Amino acid sequence: MKKRILLLAGGQSGEHEVSLMSARSVLSALPRDQFDVTPVVISKQGRWLPPTETQRALESGEAATGGDLVLHRVASAEGYDAVFPLLHGPMGEDGTVQGLLTLAGIPFVGSGVLGSAVSMDKVMTKQVLESAGIAQVAWRLAVRREWQQNPQGVRDRAAELGFPLFVKPANLGSSVGISKVGAPDELDGALNLAFGLDRRVILEAMTSHKPREVEVGILGNDAPIASPVGELRFDADFYDYETKYTEGRATMHIPAPLPPEVAERVRAEALRAFLALDCAGLARVDFFYVEETGELLLNEVNTMPGFTTTSMYPKLFEAAGLSYSELVTRLVGLALEER
Ligand code: ADP
Ligand code: MG
Ligand code: MG
Known part of the structure; x- marks a missing residue:
């Protein structure tokens, strides 16, 4: 039937x-x-x-x-x-x-309440992954009430991270509300923007050099598999909204030209993060790879990644031999699977 x-x-x-x-x-x-x-x-x-x-x-x-x-x-x-x-x-x-x-x-299809909620929130994700021993950039939390009542406290906490730093609403995506803050005098504007969109804001140290941005797809429930690793390249200071959604501004490279041991680390860390966050079905796990130092830092986990036929997640599994229609069929099967 x-x-x-x-x-x-x-x-x-x-x-x-x-x-x-x-x-x-x-x-x-x-x-x-x-x-x-x-x-x-x-x-x-x-x-x-x-x-x-x-x-x-x-x-x-x-x-x-x-x-x-x-x-x-x-x-x-x-x-x-x-x-x-x-x-x-x-x-x-x-x-x-x-x-x-x-x-x-x-x-x-996809993660349940817990995995979805925790993965959507950049602060909760950082906390859970920290306790799982997964490397990430240094970060601080700020809440709107504190920004209104004691802005200097928030500025001081940001300064602990050094400049440049990133200011992001905790619960958004598509780079909306994200600023790269190059110097202290740009901080207030960035915080006002982020607090206009969310009650909770994350401050993040920038990687020590401009990172390479590599992504991997995870598929499965409690015994998930990882796709080959992909890389995004673009000509912009960071992967902002305009770069993400303007045709031709970014290119996808699958598989990412990485030393095999780095690609293997990406896949292994992504699988560990998926399980630590109690994800299910699918996720795209995004990393920063700092070539100069060899650091691999987990950036974020997207539990419902972009899913057009030309999006990164389906393309990664296509490279692993799973067509788009086989992939969606598999996802429905995983939704129906006893866990
Ligand atoms: P979103 O969930 O909106 O995609 P991200 O946290 O992935 O937000 O940030 C968007 C982009 O900003 C990243 O793809 C990267 O280009 C840049 N970026 C974000 N945080 C950092 C950081 N700590 N160091 C360096 N680049 C960053
Ligand atoms: Mg995101
Ligand atoms: Mg992102």
Whole structure:
């Protein structure tokens, strides 16, 4: 019998449009002889759109308004076998939707509440990975109330890291709200920007040299496998929003031209991080490799990485011999697997 899949896309984060693109790819790749797929687009206001409006949003690739808070009804009453929450960022990749689906009792693709929530939060991720002994840049936490009441305390903590440093909202993605702060007089502006987007902000020491940015895909539940390692190259100071989303600004190199022992370290550390964070199904684990010193520093774990046919995660597994449609089929299988 065909499996009924509910494909959720769009969502309330700044990555709404990216998600619609990924969803179009997944929709055309899930084999029709095995799956009966119903897409539902979630508007930027968090409302679930009915079929015609969902179709319109998918085709135009644009955010739509309208819809309803039907979530629980859509999820449970219609008897789906599994949900593919192809949502990026807050209110989608952060455990909120995963909590709803857990309550509704429906299996879903990807990490559960814990792995999603911890991996979305850059501070919690750093804490968990630190206790797992995984190397990362030095960092500090700052909260909005403190920034309002004792800004000097926050500035002093930043200065402990030295300049340049990075200031980032704890719970966003796509480089939104991230600044590279070259000198103390740029710090306040960066903090105001980040605190405008999140209550919690992470301050991070910059790597000792401009890092190479390498990424690896993880696939599986409690016995996951790692893909070959990929590298992103771009001509910009850092991998900011514009570089990420302007066609032709960045190039993907698979496999990354790395010494074999470095690639092996990337894969092993990524698998350890995936398990330490209680991830499931899939994740893309991103690292900084500082060639000058040989340091390998884990940057972040994305539990629902970009998933168009040309995105890094599917491309990494394609290099391992798994086609896009085999990959999505495997992910649904992992969602249904007993753990
Ligand atoms: P996002 O979750 O929005 O992708 P990241 O933490 O990956 O945010 O940061 C975005 C980019 O900023 C990275 O890909 C890298 O280019 C640069 N960057 C972030 N933190 C550091 C750091 N500590 N040292 C050097 N570069 C950094
Ligand atoms: Mg991210
Ligand atoms: Mg990133």
